[in-house]
Amino acid sequence: MSQDYGFSVSANDRVTLPSAQDMSPEQRVIHDAVVNGPRGRMVGPLRAVIHSPELADKWQKFGELLRYRTVLPERLSELAIIVCGRRWNSDVEWAIHSRIASAAGLSEIVIAALENAVTVPFTDIEEHEVYEFSRLLLLHGQVSDEVYAAIRRRWGDRGVVELTGLVGYYSMVALMVNTHLVPIPEGEGPGIRPLGAALTDLPASEYRP
Secondary structure, eight states, X not given: OOOOOSSOOOGGGSOOOOOGGGSOHHHHHHHHHHHTSTTOSOOTTHHHHTTSHHHXXXXXXXXXXXXXXXXSOHHHHHHHHHHXXXXXXXXXXXXXXXXXXXXXXXXXXXXXXXXXXXXXXXXXXXXXXXXXXXXXXXXXXXXXXXXXXXXXXXXHHHHHHHHHHHHHHHHHHXXXXXXXXXXXXXXXXXXXXXXXXXXXXXXXXXXXX
């Protein structure tokens, strides 16, 4: 992805992304825990975060909780994640999670509309609610009473807290991979279609039952 940030961005000047054989014993413990866990491989932000093994250890455990063990179904979690990917224009986040979202049952129409930052036509009320919550939180750092109440009614106090955590965590993921120019993992699809701005505005969606 090519973006005009108004300043120089070069992978040559960023941190190294060590392979397993180049890691210290402390780093290798984290690497092996990730590879032997539900992720099955070490990609994305952890390739940079591994420079701080204690942070990497807590990072991977926190991410595993938010990705795999919230009350939200995978389809909705992945929707929230790709909303973060679009907002932050994160190639890695989009390439990995748009594929997972599709496999989890999110409509290709929804994914394409989100990629192009146009009005998303939801036919599923749960998806509409999660999108609006994620969108407002990313744009304003806050959500309206109506949008908050919709998530809380459907998923309870635990759900509304976990969704907030999910958006915050995957914003941190996007910032980490963007800052350190972590590449898209081999075998994944293309990154996000650039729209020519450092951040992408997210339009309000429509619910069309």
